[in-house]
Amino acid sequence: MTITRKQFLVFAAASLAGAAGAKVVSGAEIVREIAAPKGNKRWAMTVDFQKCRWDEGCNQCSAACKSAHNLPDFPDKTHEIKWIWKEKYQVVFRQQSEVVNPALTSHPLALLCNHCSTPACTKVCPTDATWKREDGVVMMDWHRCIGCRYCMAACPYGARSFNFVDPRPYVATINPDFPTRTRGVVEKCSFCNERLDKGKTPACVESCVEKALTFGDLNDATSEIRRILASRYAIQRQPELGTGPAVYYLI
Amino acid sequence: MIEEALVGSRRYWLWVSALLVLIAIGGVFYLRQLAYGLGVTGLSRDVIWGLYISQFTFFVGVAASAVMVVLPYYLHDYKQFGKITILGELLAVAAVTMCMLFIFVDMGQPARVMNVLLHPMPHSIMFWDMISLSGYLLLNAVIAFTTLSSEKKGVSAPHWVKPFIYLSIPWAISIHTVTAFLYSGLAARPFWMTAVLAPRFLASAFASGPALLILLILVLRRTTGYDPGTEPLNKLRTIMTYAATISVFFVLMELFTALYSDLPEHREHFEYLFSGLDGQHSLVPWMWVSAALMIVALVMLYSVRQRAGNQVLAASCICIFISLWIEKGMVLIVGGLVPSPLGTITKYQPTIPEWGIVIGIWSIGTLMVTVFYKITVAVRSIS
Amino acid sequence: MRERILIFCGVAIFLVLFTYPLWHAAAVSTRATPLRLQLPVEARECVAPIPYMSRGHMEILISWRENAVRHGVRMVRATNGKVYDASLTHTCLGCHSRQEFCDKCHSYSGVSAPTCWQCHNESKLIAGRTP
Numbered sequence: 001m002t003i004t005r006k007q008f009l010v011f012a013a014a015s016l017a018g019a020a021g022a023k024v025v026s027g028a029e030i031v032r033e034i035a036a037p038k039g040n041k042r043w044a045m046t047v048d049f050q051k052c053r054w055d056e057g058c059n060q061c062s063a064a065c066k067s068a069h070n071l072p073d074f075p076d077k078t079h080e081i082k083w084i085w086k087e088k089y090q091v092v093f094r095q096q097s098e099v100v101n102p103a104l105t106s107h108p109l110a111l112l113c114n115h116c117s118t119p120a121c122t123k124v125c126p127t128d129a130t131w132k133r134e135d136g137v138v139m140m141d142w143h144r145c146i147g148c149r150y151c152m153a154a155c156p157y158g159a160r161s162f163n164f165v166d167p168r169p170y171v172a173t174i175n176p177d178f179p180t181r182t183r184g185v186v187e188k189c190s191f192c193n194e195r196l197d198k199g200k201t202p203a204c205v206e207s208c209v210e211k212a213l214t215f216g217d218l219n220d221a222t223s224e225i226r227r228i229l230a231s232r233y234a235i236q237r238q239p240e241l242g243t244g245p246a247v248y249y250l251i
Numbered sequence: 252m253i254e255e256a257l258v259g260s261r262r263y264w265l266w267v268s269a270l271l272v273l274i275a276i277g278g279v280f281y282l283r284q285l286a287y288g289l290g291v292t293g294l295s296r297d298v299i300w301g302l303y304i305s306q307f308t309f310f311v312g313v314a315a316s317a318v319m320v321v322l323p324y325y326l327h328d329y330k331q332f333g334k335i336t337i338l339g340e341l342l343a344v345a346a347v348t349m350c351m352l353f354i355f356v357d358m359g360q361p362a363r364v365m366n367v368l369l370h371p372m373p374h375s376i377m378f379w380d381m382i383s384l385s386g387y388l389l390l391n392a393v394i395a396f397t398t399l400s401s402e403k404k405g406v407s408a409p410h411w412v413k414p415f416i417y418l419s420i421p422w423a424i425s426i427h428t429v430t431a432f433l434y435s436g437l438a439a440r441p442f443w444m445t446a447v448l449a450p451r452f453l454a455s456a457f458a459s460g461p462a463l464l465i466l467l468i469l470v471l472r473r474t475t476g477y478d479p480g481t482e483p484l485n486k487l488r489t490i491m492t493y494a495a496t497i498s499v500f501f502v503l504m505e506l507f508t509a510l511y512s513d514l515p516e517h518r519e520h521f522e523y524l525f526s527g528l529d530g531q532h533s534l535v536p537w538m539w540v541s542a543a544l545m546i547v548a549l550v551m552l553y554s555v556r557q558r559a560g561n562q563v564l565a566a567s568c569i570c571i572f573i574s575l576w577i578e579k580g581m582v583l584i585v586g587g588l589v590p591s592p593l594g595t596i597t598k599y600q601p602t603i604p605e606w607g608i609v610i611g612i613w614s615i616g617t618l619m620v621t622v623f624y625k626i627t628v629a630v631r632s633i634s
Numbered sequence: 635m636r637e638r639i640l641i642f643c644g645v646a647i648f649l650v651l652f653t654y655p656l657w658h659a660a661a662v663s664t665r666a667t668p669l670r671l672q673l674p675v676e677a678r679e680c681v682a683p684i685p686y687m688s689r690g691h692m693e694i695l696i697s698w699r700e701n702a703v704r705h706g707v708r709m710v711r712a713t714n715g716k717v718y719d720a721s722l723t724h725t726c727l728g729c730h731s732r733q734e735f736c737d738k739c740h741s742y743s744g745v746s747a748p749t750c751w752q753c754h755n756e757s758k759l760i761a762g763r764t765p
Contacts, residue, residue: 002362006745007692014689078295078597091593095515120439126377127366133706141703142753146366147289147359149299150377156439158592162299162359164290166752174755176723182752183288184359197706238592241438 041135042117042218043191044246045205046228047110051212054086054108061110062086064207068192070180072170081161083189084112084204092237092249109249110204110213113138113159113189114237117244121151121160130186136246137191147184156241160188191215218246252400255629256622262474263625270618277611280604281356289359292605297597298588302605303357305584306612309459309576310346310353311384311430312452316460317343317391318423319490325416331486334479337627338471339464340395340419345619347388347426352612376432383426390419395623403630427452434587442520442587445508451501452579457494459575461487462568467620469565477628488564492552495571499545502578523596524586531596534585537577544574669742672734681712681725692748695722722750727757 052058065071065084074080089105115138122131122138129145132138152160166183174180178194181187192202200206205213216225234248259267284291294301320339323329355361372378394415401408431449438444465487471477509517522528524538548570555563585599601609680687682694698720701707710720718725730736732751740746 002360002749004746007748010689010745011692014686014693076290078297079290080296082296087593091595094594120437124375124377124437126372126375126381127363127370128372129366131704139704143699143703144363144366144370145360146363147361148354148357148377149359150375150433152299153588154437154439156592158297161296163288164294165288168752176755176757179723179753179755182360182749183290186359193706197708243438 040219042246043115043136043196044216044218044225044248045112045191045202046214046225046232046234046248046250048212048214048228048232048250049089049107049109050104050250051210052086052107052110053210054110058209059086060207060209061204061213064203065189067173068175068203069178069190070167070171070174072167072180073172074165074167074170079164081163081167081187083161083187084110087111093235096235104251111157111159111237112204112247113191114157114243114245114247115189115191116246118242120154120156120241120243124150124154126150133193135196137193137196138188139193140185140187140190142179142181142185142187145185147186149186151186156238156243157245160186162186252396252403252626252630253622255626259625263621267618267621270614270621273614274611274618277608277614280607280611283604284356284608285361289357291602293600293602295597295599297591297595298585298599300357300584300588301599302581302601302609303353305580306609307350307353307357308430308452308584309580310349310616311427312456312575312579313460313463314343314346314350314387315423315427315453315456316464318420319457319461320464320487321416321423322420323486325413326420329486331480331482334477334631335464335468335483335487337395337399338467338624339460340391340398341623341627342460342464342467342620343391343423344388344395345616345623347384347391348619349612349616351384351388352615353609356608356612376429376436380429380433383422383429387419387422387426390415390422394419399627399630403633424453427456439592440587441514441516443583445505447501447504451498451505454494454498454501455575455579458491458498459572459579461491461494462572462575465491465568466565466572467624469561471624471628475628477631484561484564488552491568491571492549495545495549495552495575498575499549519590519594520586523589524582528590529596531598533598533600534582534589537581541574541577541582544570544577548574669739671738672731674729677729679714679716680729681714681718695726695750698722722754723757732756 062084069083071081071083086108089107089109092109092111115132115136117132117136119130119132119138125131126148127144127146129141130138130151131141147162149162152162163181163183163185168174168180171180192200192204195202201215202213205215214225214228216223218226218229220226228250229248233251235251236245236248239245280291292301292303317339320332320336324332324336355364358364367378367381394412397412398408428449431452434440434443435445435448465484468479468484468487506521509521512518519528523531524534526532527535548567551563551567551570589599590596682690687694698710701710702720708720709717711717740748
């Protein structure tokens with residue numbers, strides 16, 4: 001966090017004044033009420049890309065994500081911020097393109113952060129600005145991120161983006177319920193953790209007209225996602241790396 | 252002792268002024284980067300690390316190479332290095348300072364850099380990198396300052412310096428190993444994830460460091476008359492030659508593994524670097540120039556006799572230094588990031604502000620070396 | 635010997651410049667205008683007692699931040715017994731105006747503006763209020 005000398009002195013003065021005897025309410029005395037316990041959940045997503053109509057003009061998922069999270073539109077594509085984006089099957093599964101049915105491989109895929117069970121990114125972060133929550137969501141703390149981009153180097157899926165410039169001028173309409181980010185921090189899909197905490201599904205899942213995205217708790221044997229994964233064959237991106245992604249692409 | 256650096260010839264002050272101007276220009280460019288963001292550089296979503304980090308990687312090697320003069324002198328009593336050990340240590344101080352500056356200017360939120368120490372994460376190699384670089388800087392600064400000021404006072408160095416000197420030997424190896432670990436543990440980057448990366452780094456460090464040290468000694472001899480003799484130069488030349496040979500050997504090992512196994516994700520990085528991929532070949536000339544310079548240097552070093560004069564030595568040092576600078580300072584980092592995990596090829600071209608900041612940091616290192624060596628020569632000519 | 639005059643002149647100029655804040659205010663004879671902050675109209679009670687808030691609001695903000703972002707704790711109970719959403723935009727800026735309250739006091743007291751606003755939005759709740 002950024003802290004100026006003046007702020008530190010104010011801190012020190014406040015602590016001293018508090019210790020001097022005035023009845024002080026400290027931040028720590030504000031008792032927490034714990035939010036819904038994350039406990040045993042393991043969030044995951046399936047992408048039924050055969051239903052996806054991104055190539056026919058639909059971009060509901062990325063548009064919903066963009067407007068919910070104030071993603072910017074940069075004219076310079078090398079600086080683009082992508083949380084969920086589309087890619088051709090042949091590009092995503094480069095080494096498996098010839099094996100599968102060509103009718104399948106013509107569909108676009110939605111790519112996003114895989115919220116791995118053993119993430120490479122959280123291992124390398126020097127400040128714990130990214131970490132894995134109990135329920136499986138790989139979180140970002142934009143207050144702590146120093147912008148070293150080590151997590152971006154470590155991510156095998158290219159899921160992370162960096163704010164090379166201040167994104168605010170490039171956000172079409174700011175959603176006041178969600179912050180924008182500042183330049184110099186890394187960001188990525190958050191599985192809409194702010195929505196999950198309120199019992200809702202991620203914005204992309206909710207917005208998909210074709211119901212190509214399914215989201216659910218893998219630890220819940222009765223969930224729809226478990227039912228889908230039991231009935232359909234699914235592949236994952238680079239499973240041999242041992243990251244344990246939580247995003248499944250249904251065949 | 253700083254007063255020794257405050258008196259000098261016209262030439263000296265012209266040199267210092269030129270460096271200060273370059274530093275100021277770099278500073279202005281950095282202020283722009285602070286205000287605008289890293290968008291002033293040529294970096295992109297795919298090529299997230301470029302000139303800054305690659306310069307850091309290269310100069311960590313130069314810093315580590317001080318061990319090549321410290322170890323023979325202090326552990327093996329190789330008295331011939333007596334006049335240049337201090338030069339190696341001071342070069343290490345300047346080099347590691349440059350490294351830390353390069354990391355600093357690469358950060359998106361540099362004001363938060365203390366978060367690495369406030370919230371230590373031992374599972375992150377970057378944490379250990381900060382520890383090892385800071386420790387090495389401190390070690391060499393203390394050692395060099397203490398030994399030099401003892402010399403100035405005409406006494407032998409205090410006993411407590413010895414353990415620090417012995418510690419600096421494995422520490423030098425560790426700084427470059429830790430830097431290699433930054434890259435060689437990333438499963439996402441097959442070009443970097445090779446066990447031979449750390450040995451390769453060390454070999455190229457022990458070639459490029461002595462190369463620079465030899466050049467600095469030759470310059471020092473010409474500008475100040477400070478002459479350590481021919482024996483240390485010959486020994487450094489030997490070290491540099493064998494280290495460069497081992498470095499080339501390691502590169503060939505990498506090439507074999509990647510090309511013979513034919514694993515696409517390994518092979519394509521070498522293809523991109525040596526022959527271009529999908530019509531993209533911006534790094535190909537750099538790669539071949541680096542290779543050619545190395546071959547020329549090794550031919551010179553192996554075929555020309557040691558006593559044959561300094562022109563050949565200087566030329567081969569310049570060739571080795573530039574060749575390894577290209578290899579570590581331009582090719583290694585970008586080559587590891589291109590193609591991206593999805594196979595996209597993004598061109599990386601450093602911008603003018605980026606070069607301005609890099610040149611500014613080089614100038615800071617050069618100024619440090621200038622001042623340090625001025626003090627050293629002054630102290631030694633008095634005593 | 636000659637240099638003595640130069641040295642004294644230099645010292646004198648330095649002292650004049652160094653004590654500028656002291657004599658300039660007196661010379662221009664202005665008085666600091668008292669700070670008038672726009673207080674919230676609806677809410678009568680802050681999250682914590684006002685003497686504490688004016689000194690220690692950063693403590694609360696950082697505590698809320700760490701709890702909300704890193705521990706998922708969004709609802710907090712203050713010492714006044716009430717439960718609040720630990721949100722800068724919704725709770726704090728739901729009552730206070732950023733320009734008329736936060737920025738005004740910060741610039742008056744010379745405390746450099748925090749970087750909160752680079753990311754955090756102003757509350758739409760007060761968007762329609764007349765200043």
